[in-house]
Amino acid sequence: MPQPLQQLTIRQPDDWHVHLRDGAMLQAVAPATAAQFSRAIVMPNLRPPVTTVAAASAYRERIRAALPDHSGFTPLMTAYLTDTIDPQEIERGFAEGVWAAAKLYPAGATTNSDSGVTAFARIEPVLAVMERIGMPLLIHGEVTDAEIDIFDREAVFIERVLEPLLQRHLGLKVVLEHITTMDSVDFVRSGPANLAATITPHHLHINRNAMFAGGLRPDFYCLPVAKRELHRIALRGAATSGNPKFFLGTDSAPHSREAKESACGCAGIFNAPFALESYAAVFEQEKALDKLEAFTSEFGPRFYGLPLNAGMITLERQPHEVPSRLHCNDAAGSAVNLVPFHAGETLAWRLRTGT
Ligand code: NCD
Numbered sequence: 134m135p136q137p138l139q140q141l142t143i144r145q146p147d148d149w150h151v152h153l154r155d156g157a158m159l160q161a162v163a164p165a166t167a168a169q170f171s172r173a174i175v176m177p178n179l180r181p182p183v184t185t186v187a188a189a190s191a192y193r194e195r196i197r198a199a200l201p202d203h204s205g206f207t208p209l210m211t212a213y214l215t216d217t218i219d220p221q222e223i224e225r226g227f228a229e230g231v232w233a234a235a236k237l238y239p240a241g242a243t244t245n246s247d248s249g250v251t252a253f254a255r256i257e258p259v260l261a262v263m264e265r266i267g268m269p270l271l272i273h274g275e276v277t278d279a280e281i282d283i284f285d286r287e288a289v290f291i292e293r294v295l296e297p298l299l300q301r302h303l304g305l306k307v308v309l310e311h312i313t314t315m316d317s318v319d320f321v322r323s324g325p326a327n328l329a330a331t332i333t334p335h336h337l338h339i340n341r342n343a344m345f346a347g348g349l350r351p352d353f354y355c356l357p358v359a360k361r362e363l364h365r366i367a368l369r370g371a372a373t374s375g376n377p378k379f380f381l382g383t384d385s386a387p388h389s390r391e392a393k394e395s396a397c398g399c400a401g402i403f404n405a406p407f408a409l410e411s412y413a414a415v416f417e418q419e420k421a422l423d424k425l426e427a428f429t430s431e432f433g434p435r436f437y438g439l440p441l442n443a444g445m446i447t448l449e450r451q452p453h454e455v456p457s458r459l460h461c462n463d464a465a466g467s468a469v470n471l472v473p474f475h476a477g478e479t480l481a482w483r484l485r486t487g488t
Pocket residue numbers: 152178243244245273354355356357384386387400401402
């Protein structure tokens with residue numbers, strides 16, 4: 134039997150979908166993302182949402198201020214599309230290098246999406262501008278109609294919204310974010326080169342049973358909600374296939390323990406602290422560790438048209454238990470109580486830090 138690989142050195146990865154939040158939560162969680170990633174596409178679903186160039190610049194400064202000077206981390210900002218957003222503002226922010234992309238939330242689809250788009254026809258002028266200037270559109274791909282079963286909302290979105298949108302904008306770069314279904318895998322795989330998708334660690338590890346194992350488990354509740362096992366298998370196949378249309382996006386979405394465990398618990402899984410370790414576990418289980426680097430560090434920047442990172446990181450085989458709670462402190466020293474993904478589990482790989 135050959136010895137299993139003991140360490141893995143790969144190009145520094147980026148996270149193409151993360152929620153860094155604001156205020157005390159930002160200070161508590163930003164270091165975890167900066168420790169794992171060189172750049173990250175930062176979601177704009179704050180309250181109020183990030184809809185202007187000025188708001189995005191100010192938010193970028195708050196992110197930088199939440200990190201040590203030497204972190205070397207680059208936040209890539211996104212614009213939150215609303216029914217009334219001004220196409221000129223979008224074009225200006227992209228030209229000035231403030232915005233890397235714009236995010237489309239169907240109104241009501243997820244956390245802080247109330248100001249999202251209520252009728253897709255309203256943003257046609259913005260999409261035309263984005264297509265012309267080569268600015269990527271990032272999509273939360275779920276319909277919001279209450280009569281559509283929650284487990285079908287992503288597949289119905291493809292049929293009703295995404296397919297016609299791509300037809301209308303043949304040159305628009307589109308990332309279908311945090312895909313959860315075989316339908317999305319098939320659609321993205323057979324779609325044009327300007328269509329890609331991000332895949333989270335949690336959708337590679339859990340299926341919908343996790344939310345109900347022995348009782349109601351809010352730590353496994355996120356949106357889009359985890360689906361049945363055959364979808365998880367399809368996602369694992371896509372992520373480890375070496376197809377450049379599928380790349381890393383954690384969708385790390387922290388909510389305090391109290392907010393997760395309330396009578397109407399918030400959707401979102403906080404996976405930033407051990408994100409690479411989590412992906413490495415999947416790639417190892419799929420005997421595809423040789424495909425990890427392209428997924429974490431090459432396909433994303435290539436799709437966005439950005440340079441690959443020059444630095445390298447090393448993952449070591451060093452089994453470690455993920456803490457069941459993280460008590461992160463903000464700058465003022467108050468504790469933010471968070472449950473990390475994989476809480477209480479042992480992960481085989483560990484990111485080497487401090488080198
Ligand atoms: C995200 C959040 O909390 O901001 N929640 C989630 O479950 N993923 C929003 C989102 O990406 O849908």
